Amino acid sequence: MKRRNFLKKTSLTSVGLAIGSTLLASEETTNTTTSPNTSKEYNKASLPVVVATWKVKNATAKAMEILEAGGTALDAVEQGCMVEEADINNKSVGKGGLPDRDGKLSLDACIMDKNGNCGSVVYLQDVTHAISVARKVMEDTPHVMLAGAGAKKFALEKGFQAENLLTDAAKEAWEKWKVEAKYKPIINIENHDTIGMLAIDKNGDIAGGCTSSGLAYKLDGRVGDSPIIGAGLFIDNEVGGCVATGLGEEVVKTVVSFLVVELMRQGKTPQEACEEAIGRIVNKPNSNYKNFQVGYIAINKQGETGSYAIHEWFSMTKFQDGVNEQVPSDYYLKQ
Numbered sequence: 001m002k003r004r005n006f007l008k009k010t011s012l013t014s015v016g017l018a019i020g021s022t023l024l025a026s027e028e029t030t031n032t033t034t035s036p037n038t039s040k041e042y043n044k045a046s047l048p049v050v051v052a053t054w055k056v057k058n059a060t061a062k063a064m065e066i067l068e069a070g071g072t073a074l075d076a077v078e079q080g081c082m083v084e085e086a087d088i089n090n091k092s093v094g095k096g097g098l099p100d101r102d103g104k105l106s107l108d109a110c111i112m113d114k115n116g117n118c119g120s121v122v123y124l125q126d127v128t129h130a131i132s133v134a135r136k137v138m139e140d141t142p143h144v145m146l147a148g149a150g151a152k153k154f155a156l157e158k159g160f161q162a163e164n165l166l167t168d169a170a171k172e173a174w175e176k177w178k179v180e181a182k183y184k185p186i187i188n189i190e191n192h193d194t195i196g197m198l199a200i201d202k203n204g205d206i207a208g209g210c211t212s213s214g215l216a217y218k219l220d221g222r223v224g225d226s227p228i229i230g231a232g233l234f235i236d237n238e239v240g241g242c243v244a245t246g247l248g249e250e251v252v253k254t255v256v257s258f259l260v261v262e263l264m265r266q267g268k269t270p271q272e273a274c275e276e277a278i279g280r281i282v283n284k285p286n287s288n289y290k291n292f293q294v295g296y297i298a299i300n301k302q303g304e305t306g307s308y309a310i311h312e313w314f315s316m317t318k319f320q321d322g323v324n325e326q327v328p329s330d331y332y333l334k335q
Helices: 011-025 057-068 073-085 130-140 148-157 168-180 248-254 256-265 270-282
Strands: 032-034 041-043 049-053 107-112 118-124 145-147 195-200 206-212 233-236 240-246 294-300 305-309 315-320 323-328
Touching: 049 057, 049 073, 049 294, 049 305, 057 073, 057 195, 057 315, 057 323, 073 107, 073 130, 073 195, 073 206, 107 130, 107 233, 118 130, 118 148, 130 145, 130 148, 130 206, 145 148, 195 240, 195 294, 206 233, 206 240, 233 256, 240 248, 240 256, 240 270, 248 256, 248 270, 256 270, 256 294, 270 294, 270 305, 305 315
Parallel strands: 118 145
Antiparallel strands: 032 041, 049 195, 049 315, 107 118, 107 206, 195 206, 233 240, 240 294, 294 305, 315 323
């Protein structure tokens, strides 16, 4: 099996600098804007932009609706994620998600804004919009993360309504699972996936969100990467953002969303950064990567995007320049 070369030769840096100088020289004919927080430029013609994990065109459409109306990236990712949380046909997010092995449904989510502020909820029960509760944690408390009964109490105090999130379909699937009770992640099947979303608004500001019902039939109390800042999600408004999907335990071990952003800070494109991050997982000693899926999507300040996964069939939904499309991801494990 051929391995990808995750490290680019230093000559590319020189090429990139030369291209950058040419772009600066042609400023009069290019519609660009320089952020006060960074020396790099972004093309405003490509903004706003929204990207999300998997096929979630309704979610990216909602987010873009907010952005086109002049809303912030933070508002866009919250409302985009809410679409999937309310979709009972999405078995890995929000209402209708698959429960743990005891039949209890719990939600994890986090959100991060342009200033580096963040909020998170873990093991939240009976409240559909975990992403919105996470935003309330960020904006209305001095904390970053609330868990379990405390997270639910906080949500109810903030006016969220308690409801039974376990649908008949999810309960039926759980009853069937109990017959054999096999506890094994299935690659690219909705027993361990997430919606992660990144957006850049018309001002060039970046925000991100991540929400999930977690690994189906997990142990009671299990928490994955989705609510963990730096693992499931990381934003740096000077550089870009990254979100993860797949088997959360493997994502947490490598804190890769933070890594991807740092690689972009060093000059790598979003695609190059995602590829190197996957390389960190598959090249670990005794890695069992053939038996689990991890995928990343990333965006930089210029509105460039990237996605990469261990296995085939991961995809990114991207809404940019008036086109809302599902983009198949490149992947590491090619037979």
